[in-house]
Amino acid sequence: MRPESGTERSGRSPASSPVAEYVCCGALVDGECLFETAAMCYHRRAADHQAQLNLLLGGFGGQAKVSLKGKVVIVTGAGRGIGRAVALRFAAEGAKLVVVARTAKQIDRVAADVRAQGGTGIAIPADIACESDVEAMIARTDAELGPVDVLINNAGVMILRPVAQTSLEEWQEVIGTNLTGVFLCSRAVLPLMMRRRTGRIINIGSLAGRRGYPDQGVYCASKHGLYGLSKVLAIEGQPYGIRVNVVSPGGALTELSKELLATRKPSEAKEWMTPEEVAEGVYYIATQEGPATTDELVLRRFASEPWR
Numbered sequence: 001m002r003p004e005s006g007t008e009r010s011g012r013s014p015a016s017s018p019v020a021e022y023v024c025c026g027a028l029v030d031g032e033c034l035f036e037t038a039a040m041c042y043h044r045r046a047a048d049h050q051a052q053l054n055l056l057l058g059g060f061g062g063q064a065k066v067s068l069k070g071k072v073v074i075v076t077g078a079g080r081g082i083g084r085a086v087a088l089r090f091a092a093e094g095a096k097l098v099v100v101a102r103t104a105k106q107i108d109r110v111a112a113d114v115r116a117q118g119g120t121g122i123a124i125p126a127d128i129a130c131e132s133d134v135e136a137m138i139a140r141t142d143a144e145l146g147p148v149d150v151l152i153n154n155a156g157v158m159i160l161r162p163v164a165q166t167s168l169e170e171w172q173e174v175i176g177t178n179l180t181g182v183f184l185c186s187r188a189v190l191p192l193m194m195r196r197r198t199g200r201i202i203n204i205g206s207l208a209g210r211r212g213y214p215d216q217g218v219y220c221a222s223k224h225g226l227y228g229l230s231k232v233l234a235i236e237g238q239p240y241g242i243r244v245n246v247v248s249p250g251g252a253l254t255e256l257s258k259e260l261l262a263t264r265k266p267s268e269a270k271e272w273m274t275p276e277e278v279a280e281g282v283y284y285i286a287t288q289e290g291p292a293t294t295d296e297l298v299l300r301r302f303a304s305e306p307w308r
């Protein structure tokens, strides 16, 4: 899944070059840079190089990629699980991370891990189902790091309960985080993204957003709703250059899925995805650039039934 291009290596160009700095495109084949060997990688300033690289990749029929270096990225639900893995993956590419969740201790640890990697990371405790928390979180992000380039709506909760036994409070809690939270965070970043005519919103869906599963009534409803919201966001964002995508994983080994996994055969655990594998898919979507786009990236467990 990890794309071969888009990983930058910096260094000095040969002494004969008039340009002191170069950025290697990172399109590696057998450990060698394709463009370096073709003498296309040296002798270019970083910005020119990226534009040139995008053209070249497009010309070769490859996927153009955008660098995350210096981009301000908010990951909600980044205290653990998939959100944590996404934050660390993006930090490794030089993004400036804002890690958000309700449990301060967990996000503080993730932000510290980001900084320990040499990156920029701040932890902002917030309940994404609460309008004032979301507004304050976006305002603090803007003040401390600048305008948001990428919003990853990842925070989510799940309860396993037949519909007949689901209380109104449980229903509202799941819808509040999984759907209202996505609405509030997206609405908060959209005006500035529209003014800047750029931005990305990546919503973490689920296979439970495509079909029904027993005991997952409110979870399925929230994820089906997320699809509807994502489709409209994509249409409304398009004229402003804003890309909106959904990444839909199947079972991944996290706190959220623990109870569900416990209902399966113990041997099944080794067939479930890791948060890092899902993060790789999110990274792929976040760096996709050029004429091609992926509305939805479905990541199902290889052991599950294909095309379901």
Ligand SMILES: NC(=O)c1ccc[n+]([C@@H]2O[C@H](COP(=O)([O-])OP(=O)(O)OC[C@H]3O[C@@H](n4cnc5c(N)ncnc54)[C@H](OP(=O)(O)O)[C@@H]3O)[C@@H](O)[C@H]2O)c1
Pocket: 076, 077, 078, 079, 080, 081, 082, 083, 100, 101, 102, 103, 104, 106, 126, 127, 128, 129, 153, 154, 155, 156, 157, 176, 177, 181, 204, 205, 206, 207, 248, 249, 250, 251, 252, 253, 254, 255, 256, 257
């Ligand atoms: N694991 C899977 O099998 C699986 C499969 C498909 C899709 N997904 C989706 O992937 C996303 C991440 O799930 P995960 O499996 O990584 O779960 P997880 O390990 O339980 O992590 C969920 C994160 O969301 C945060 N969160 C929950 N409610 C929040 C709220 N109201 N405001 C702010 N933060 C909140 C949690 O922290 P606090 O509780 O401290 O706030 C935590 O950091 C979810 O959208 C989930 O639906 C997961």
